[in-house]
Amino acid sequence: MLKGQDASTILEVDRVSLSYDMTKDTLSNISILVKKGEFLSIIGSSGCGKSSLLNIIAGFIHPTKGKVAVNGKLVDRPGPERGVVFQDLALFPWLSVAENVSFGLKMSGMAKQERLKKSMEAIQMVGLTGSEHKSIAELSGGMRQRVAIARTLVTEPEIILMDEPFSALDEQTRELLQEELLRIQEKTGMTIILVTHSIDEAIYMSDRVVALQSNPGQIKRILNIELGRPRYPELRVTAVFNQYKRQLMESLREGFGAQNANEYEI
Numbered sequence: 024m025l026k027g028q029d030a031s032t033i034l035e036v037d038r039v040s041l042s043y044d045m046t047k048d049t050l051s052n053i054s055i056l057v058k059k060g061e062f063l064s065i066i067g068s069s070g071c072g073k074s075s076l077l078n079i080i081a082g083f084i085h086p087t088k089g090k091v092a093v094n095g096k097l098v099d100r101p102g103p104e105r106g107v108v109f110q111d112l113a114l115f116p117w118l119s120v121a122e123n124v125s126f127g128l129k130m131s132g133m134a135k136q137e138r139l140k141k142s143m144e145a146i147q148m149v150g151l152t153g154s155e156h157k158s159i160a161e162l163s164g165g166m167r168q169r170v171a172i173a174r175t176l177v178t179e180p181e182i183i184l185m186d187e188p189f190s191a192l193d194e195q196t197r198e199l200l201q202e203e204l205l206r207i208q209e210k211t212g213m214t215i216i217l218v219t220h221s222i223d224e225a226i227y228m229s230d231r232v233v234a235l236q237s238n239p240g241q242i243k244r245i246l247n248i249e250l251g252r253p254r255y256p257e258l259r260v261t262a263v264f265n266q267y268k269r270q271l272m273e274s275l276r277e278g279f280g281a282q283n284a285n286e287y288e289i
């Protein structure tokens with residue numbers, strides 16, 4: 024059992040290392056405890072192993088060393104308590120919004136009426152009511168992202184894992200969706216783990232930010248973000264927000280050398 028673990032712990036990443044080819048470590052000795060309802064972001068330079076770590080937590084790949092447990096149960100495969108919002112969205116373009124959202128429920132054998140009810144709730148939660156019957160091709164990038172989130176929400180996972188969900192969106196849409204995600208989290212009490220390249224996004228959304236350094240990917244720093252909840256847009260221009268930004272930038276710079284600092288969106 025890791026130090027600090029207690030009844031509020033939902034996810035335990037315990038001394039996880041990963042080597043894809045057995046010649047070098049992609050991840051080395053990563054330990055993180057995540058509390059129920061926590062918003063945790065993972066940030067680090069391109070190729071440092073963020074997606075690999077998320078894929079291990081999702082159960083898509085196995086660590087070479089160490090273990091991951093959810094609610095004390097060892098993760099060795101994907102499970103319904105962990106919902107994943109994929110970077111490329113993985114929507115079915117030939118199905119409508121509602122059909123995309125309810126697809127997983129249909130596959131699980133849920134009765135049509137219940138499926139419909141749950142899907143409409145999820146669609147409402149992401150602000151897409153009125154667009155249920157539109158095809159994916161008709162939607163903007165932001166709306167597609169909302170569908171992808173609704174499709175994960177509808178299965179009511181305890182933890183949502185998101186790999187750069189907003190990176191392809193323009194700044195305004197991105198901030199709008201960040202607000203919506205925070206509102207959804209507040210309402211549902213879900214635990215969210217977000218991989219991001221954006222220092223701003225990591226700080227605005229999170230209770231804690233894990234900064235990874237690369238070669239091998241390991242934890243450089245875990246920063247507690249004490250900005251209170253609910254968050255509000257004006258926070259982004261406060262002195263305390265900027266202070267967190269500075270601290271995180273410093274950690275990331277130290278990890279990779281100053282020349283790579285430009286890689287981060289701030």
Ligand SMILES: Nc1ncnc2c1ncn2[C@@H]1O[C@H](COP(=O)(O)OP(=O)(O)OP(=O)(O)O)[C@@H](O)[C@H]1O
Nearest residue numbers: 043044049067068069070071072073074075076220
């Ligand atoms: N399936 C795989 N087989 C072999 N090597 C892999 C595999 N997936 C990722 N890698 C390598 O592992 C390292 C970490 O990749 P990963 O995608 O986890 O990093 P990342 O931090 O998410 O990067 P980015 O920010 O660019 O998405 C990279 O060097 C990558 O080339």
